[in-house]
Amino acid sequence: MDAGQFDDAAYRPSAETAGSHSNFLDELYIAQRKTPRRVSRIPKLVLEAGRLVWQTSRLQTSAIMLAQVVIAGFAAVQVLLGGIAVRELLKVQDGISLSHLVLPLILLAVVSTAGGLTTQGSSQFGRLLGARVQRTVTGRVLDVAADVELITYDDSRFYDQLSRVLANVPTRPFSVVTCLAALVGGGAGVVALTVSLLVIQPVLVPILLIGGIPLWYLSRRGGRLEFDFAVSQTAAMRERDYMEMTLTRREDAAELRAYGTSAPLRRRWEDLYESFLVALRRQVRRRYALSAATGLASGAVTILTLLILIELIRRGSVGFAQAASAAVAIRLLSGRLQQLIGGLSTLFESALFLEDYDEFLARQSARSPQPDPVAGHESFRGLSVVDVSFRYPQADRDALDGVSLDLRPGEIVALVGENGSGKTTLAKIMAGLYEPSKGQVTLNGTVVRERDKVRDQVALVLQDFTHYALSAAENISFGRPEIQPDDERIRAAARNVGADEFLAQMPSGYGTRLSKVFKDGRELSLGQWQRVALARAFYRNAPIVVLDEPTAALDPRAEAHLYDSVRSVLAGRTVVLITHRLASVRGADRIVVLDQGRVAEQGTHGELMRSGGLYAELVSLQTNRHIGSVSRLEPAIAERSTT
Known part of the structure; x- marks a missing residue:
C-alpha cells in the first residue's frame, strides 16, 4: 500500500470491538492521513478534477482561465500607468501643463474598471460552472450508492464515507479548477509584477519571493487541519442528521407525540451539537492562529521591503516616481503571492477530499449487461x-x-x-x-x-417496502423502470390487488402524488400502501x-x-x-x-x-x-x- 493511502478494507473489527469501531476507524484514518504522501498522487487527482470540469463546459472553463490571465495583466499595467501618472504629476511642479497627466489617468481608470468587470464576470461564470460540476459529482456518488452491494448498507463505515463525501466533495473539483485559475492568475501576476519591480529596483524582488516560503507552510498546515476535522466529525454529524430527520419527518410525527419522545431526542440533538461546537471552536482557534501567523508573516515581509525601499530613497538610489511605482508593485505582488500560495494550499486540501472521493467511487462494481426486460417467465x-x-x-x-x-x-x-x-x-x-x-x-x-x-x-415485496412520494402511476410502474410505463398494465396490476378502487377515486387519479409533504398530495393508509407495493410486484411480471x-x-x-x-x-x-x-x-x-x-x-x-x-x-x-x-x-x- 502506498504511503499515506488508506486501506478501508484493512480494518475488520471483532465482535468485541464492533461497538466502538467507528471511533477507532476515524483515529486510524487521521493517523494514516498524516503519513507523508507521495507527491505524484496530488497531480493525478488534480488532473482528474480538471478533466471533469473541462468536460462539463470547455467554454466556461476556458473563459475563467483566460480571465485570470487578463486580470493579472491589468494589475501589471496599473503599476506602469501609476508610475507614469506620478511622474507626470511631479512635472506639474516644474510648471508643465496638466494635459500630459490626463491620458495616464484616463487609461488607469479604464484598466481598473476593465479589471473589475472581468473579475465580476469570472465570478458569475464560476458560479454557474460550479453548480454544473456539483451536479456531476453528486450524481456519481448517487450512482455508486445505488450500485454497491446491498450488504454494504449493513456496514456503518460505508455510511461514514458516504456522508463525508456528500458533505465535502461535490464542490471540490470546481474548487480545484478555481485553484488552478488562481495559480494561473497568481503566477501570471507574480511574473508580471516581478518584471515591473525588477525594472524599478531588482533588490526588492528576492525579499518578497523568499517571504512566501513560510506562507506556503502555514497554508498547507491549514488544509491538513480542515480535512482531519471533517473526518473526525463524520460519525457525530450523521447521528445529528438522524435526530433532525426523526424530529421533522411526517412518518415519525404521530409516535413522537404519542410517547412524548421529542424532548429526549431534542436534548440528544442539543448535546451532539454542543459537542460539535466545542470541536469547532477548537478548530476555529487553530485556523485563526494559522491565518494570523500567515498574515503577520506576510505583513512583516511587506514592511521589511518597504523599509528597504525607504532606505533606497534616502540614499538616492530610487527616485520618488519610481518609489511610488515600487510601493504599488510591492503591495500588488504581496497580494499575488498570497493568492498563489492560497491556491496551492486549497489545492492540497481539495486533493485530500478528492482521494476520499476516489476511494468511494472504487466501491462501484463493474455493471454487467442488463437482461432483456421483456423476457417472459x-x-x-x-x-x-x-x-x-x-x-x-x-x-x-x-x-x-x-x-x-x-x-x-x-x-x-x-x-x-x-x-x-x-x-x-x-x-x-x-x-x-x-x-x-x-x-x-x-x-x-x-x-x-x-x-x-x-x-x-424476481418481483420482491419486502416488509419495509418503499413509499415513493411520487404519483400512484410511478409507484406502480417502478416495478419495471427500464421500460416505458403502460397505463393499462398499471391499472391491471392495481385491480389484481384491490388498489384500483381507491387510486382511481383520487383527485388526479393515478397521477395523484402519494404524499402530503408536497402540494396537492394525498396520503394512503398503511394497508393501502401495501396494496400499492403489491401492485408494483404484479406490474414487474x-x-x-x-x-x-x-x-x-x-x-x-x-x-x-x-x-x-x-x-x-x-x-x-x-x-x-x-x-x-x-x-x-x-x-x-x-x-x-x-x-x-x-x-x-x-x-x-x-x-x-x-x-x-x-x-x-x-x-x-x-x-x-x-x-x-x-x-x-x-x-x-x-x-x-x-x-
Missing part, C-alpha cells in the same frame, strides 16, 4: 440455492448455515419460522440481493455469476414472486382475498411466501420451516402436521392463542348483546 426452469451460508458484517454467527432449496416453475413455497430464523435473508439471496458467504445459486441449472440476471427474474409478510397491514377480509387470489392471479409463476400467519400457508405446495438459519423440515401442511415437528408446534401455539383470545372475548360480547 416462460424461460424460467428453476432456481436453486445449494449449501448456502451467509453472515452479516460484524455478526458473531451465520444468519444462514448450509441451506439448500429448489424453486420449481409454478409452485407456491412458504417460508416459515420464528423471528431470526433466516427467512428474509434467504429470500434476499434467492432474489439476487445478497452474495452467499458460502455455497452457490443456480438459475435454470446454471451457476449464477451475474446476479442482475436473477434480480430480473416476473416468473418468481417473493412476498415477505405481504398482508401485515391488511384487514382480515383483504388478507383472505389476497391469499385466495394468489394462485389464480399468479398462475404459472413461482411464489415464495414469507409469513408468521401459519393459517395462510396451508394451501402452499410446499412449506419450508427454518430454525436458526437451517432448514428444519419441509413438506405440505398435512405432512408436517403428521410429523409433529417444529411446524406443528408453531401451528398449535397460534391456534391455541387464537382460541383463547376468542373465548375471553365471548363473555364481553354476550354482555354487550344483552344490554
Whole structure:
C-alpha cells in the first residue's frame, strides 16, 4: 500500500470491538492521513478534477482561465500607468501643463474598471460552472450508492464515507479548477509584477519571493487541519442528521407525540451539537492562529521591503516616481503571492477530499449487461440455492448455515419460522440481493455469476417496502423502470390487488402524488400502501414472486382475498411466501420451516402436521392463542348483546 493511502478494507473489527469501531476507524484514518504522501498522487487527482470540469463546459472553463490571465495583466499595467501618472504629476511642479497627466489617468481608470468587470464576470461564470460540476459529482456518488452491494448498507463505515463525501466533495473539483485559475492568475501576476519591480529596483524582488516560503507552510498546515476535522466529525454529524430527520419527518410525527419522545431526542440533538461546537471552536482557534501567523508573516515581509525601499530613497538610489511605482508593485505582488500560495494550499486540501472521493467511487462494481426486460417467465426452469451460508458484517454467527432449496416453475413455497430464523435473508439471496458467504445459486441449472440476471427474474415485496412520494402511476410502474410505463398494465396490476378502487377515486387519479409533504398530495393508509407495493410486484411480471409478510397491514377480509387470489392471479409463476400467519400457508405446495438459519423440515401442511415437528408446534401455539383470545372475548360480547 502506498504511503499515506488508506486501506478501508484493512480494518475488520471483532465482535468485541464492533461497538466502538467507528471511533477507532476515524483515529486510524487521521493517523494514516498524516503519513507523508507521495507527491505524484496530488497531480493525478488534480488532473482528474480538471478533466471533469473541462468536460462539463470547455467554454466556461476556458473563459475563467483566460480571465485570470487578463486580470493579472491589468494589475501589471496599473503599476506602469501609476508610475507614469506620478511622474507626470511631479512635472506639474516644474510648471508643465496638466494635459500630459490626463491620458495616464484616463487609461488607469479604464484598466481598473476593465479589471473589475472581468473579475465580476469570472465570478458569475464560476458560479454557474460550479453548480454544473456539483451536479456531476453528486450524481456519481448517487450512482455508486445505488450500485454497491446491498450488504454494504449493513456496514456503518460505508455510511461514514458516504456522508463525508456528500458533505465535502461535490464542490471540490470546481474548487480545484478555481485553484488552478488562481495559480494561473497568481503566477501570471507574480511574473508580471516581478518584471515591473525588477525594472524599478531588482533588490526588492528576492525579499518578497523568499517571504512566501513560510506562507506556503502555514497554508498547507491549514488544509491538513480542515480535512482531519471533517473526518473526525463524520460519525457525530450523521447521528445529528438522524435526530433532525426523526424530529421533522411526517412518518415519525404521530409516535413522537404519542410517547412524548421529542424532548429526549431534542436534548440528544442539543448535546451532539454542543459537542460539535466545542470541536469547532477548537478548530476555529487553530485556523485563526494559522491565518494570523500567515498574515503577520506576510505583513512583516511587506514592511521589511518597504523599509528597504525607504532606505533606497534616502540614499538616492530610487527616485520618488519610481518609489511610488515600487510601493504599488510591492503591495500588488504581496497580494499575488498570497493568492498563489492560497491556491496551492486549497489545492492540497481539495486533493485530500478528492482521494476520499476516489476511494468511494472504487466501491462501484463493474455493471454487467442488463437482461432483456421483456423476457417472459416462460424461460424460467428453476432456481436453486445449494449449501448456502451467509453472515452479516460484524455478526458473531451465520444468519444462514448450509441451506439448500429448489424453486420449481409454478409452485407456491412458504417460508416459515420464528423471528431470526433466516427467512428474509434467504429470500434476499434467492432474489439476487445478497452474495452467499458460502455455497452457490443456480438459475435454470446454471451457476449464477451475474446476479442482475436473477434480480430480473424476481418481483420482491419486502416488509419495509418503499413509499415513493411520487404519483400512484410511478409507484406502480417502478416495478419495471427500464421500460416505458403502460397505463393499462398499471391499472391491471392495481385491480389484481384491490388498489384500483381507491387510486382511481383520487383527485388526479393515478397521477395523484402519494404524499402530503408536497402540494396537492394525498396520503394512503398503511394497508393501502401495501396494496400499492403489491401492485408494483404484479406490474414487474416476473416468473418468481417473493412476498415477505405481504398482508401485515391488511384487514382480515383483504388478507383472505389476497391469499385466495394468489394462485389464480399468479398462475404459472413461482411464489415464495414469507409469513408468521401459519393459517395462510396451508394451501402452499410446499412449506419450508427454518430454525436458526437451517432448514428444519419441509413438506405440505398435512405432512408436517403428521410429523409433529417444529411446524406443528408453531401451528398449535397460534391456534391455541387464537382460541383463547376468542373465548375471553365471548363473555364481553354476550354482555354487550344483552344490554
